[in-house]
Amino acid sequence: MRVELGGRVALVTGAAGTIGRAIARRLSDNGARVVIADINREGAEAFAAELPEAMAATIDITSQDSTEAGVAATIARYGRLDILVNNAGVNSFVHRVTIDAFPSEEWERVTRIDLDGLYRMSHAALQPMVAQGEGGRIINIASVVGLAAMRLQSAFVAAKAGIIHVTRSMALELGPQGILTNAIAPGSIMSEGTRSLFYGADGKFAGRTEEFMRHLPLGRPGTAEEIAEAVLFLASPNAAYVNGQVLAVDGGWTAGYML
């Protein structure tokens, strides 16, 4: 897909990570000027140097001061902000336990980053976006677990369900001003972090991955580029009547029960 983003300014959080990089690159390839926002300063700066007219911003989305400073830096550089992609997030990979055993500090860590962080980043970004009076786009990266709950990751499930529903609330509130809010719900996505989880040294699905993949109509994990393609469409002028929607890019995971 080729769309015309015409110099619009897009801020992507978590843009030093696998999915964030793919999103930022796709937006840039289609004419956006991209703010590579990440808590990882070195990663953000190195990646921003690869893209034309991009800038790096070190943003900790759990800090209102940090999100506001990142937006201020964006305005100082480009004079506007048109697209926000709330991509940054974490899951709990150590505490895979039921909720009665789930540590409160881990619950607070996950929800503070995933859900509260999305609020703080959106709140900061909306100040110039609303003031510009020319509309805008917010694309929230949720997860299929926000649509279909899973065991042993209750904090992540709760945060992602919250993101999905606040996406709808934002759409209702901001739509009259031409600011459209939508969400992507990725399924299992291949990244540097998950590659070793999915595949063994022999290049075949490892452990229980093969069993898990039988629950997916497409039978494979997705790629960051496949998420980025959906983000690109929602960010484009062509999606100007799509609002408050949650698009699962999940290989059919949420289409129904396969087994």
Added chain:
Amino acid sequence: MEINLEGKAITLRGDDNPVSAALGVALAANGATLGDHAYPDMLILSFPLLPTEGLVVEPLLARAESIGEAMAQRGHGRILCLVSAAAGMPMRRHPDYSRRMANVLITVRTLAMRLGPNVLVNAVGVGAIGEPLVAGDAAMLGHASVTRPGTIEEVVDTALFFADPLNTYTTGQMLSVDGGWTAGYGRNF
């Protein structure tokens, strides 16, 4: 918006309306060969987008199943249904139409599971479109937070997104083009 459909055979069947007509033009403009292909790369089923009583959807769905099975055996293909957004949010004033649209949506989801991994099956949910309306119901505008009807082009572009050769991990989904009608209550209570 441009996608590369060079060499793709696409069959567009069903209701002939301004949206399906414009989609046909857009698909051809992006390189697709439209026609009544026996084994198309993509099958698009156009259902009536204005509320219609007594609608019969089964023949088109049966067509989708048979062509979809052939696509699965061949190893690739896509099916896209143009339906009302009422498929996912029934309207009190159009219970029969809503029920039949929901039937289409559930079939999209079950076909996605049956025909994977090489066939993608999705739907575009269409809200209030055009002035005068060519899709949906004027009552939809009361809850749509984008305070205007959508345009035919906006529906067409969403359909193109599902035809996009780079859109390869989405199946069993409906993306609605409804200005936020299905997002929730567009009221300040």
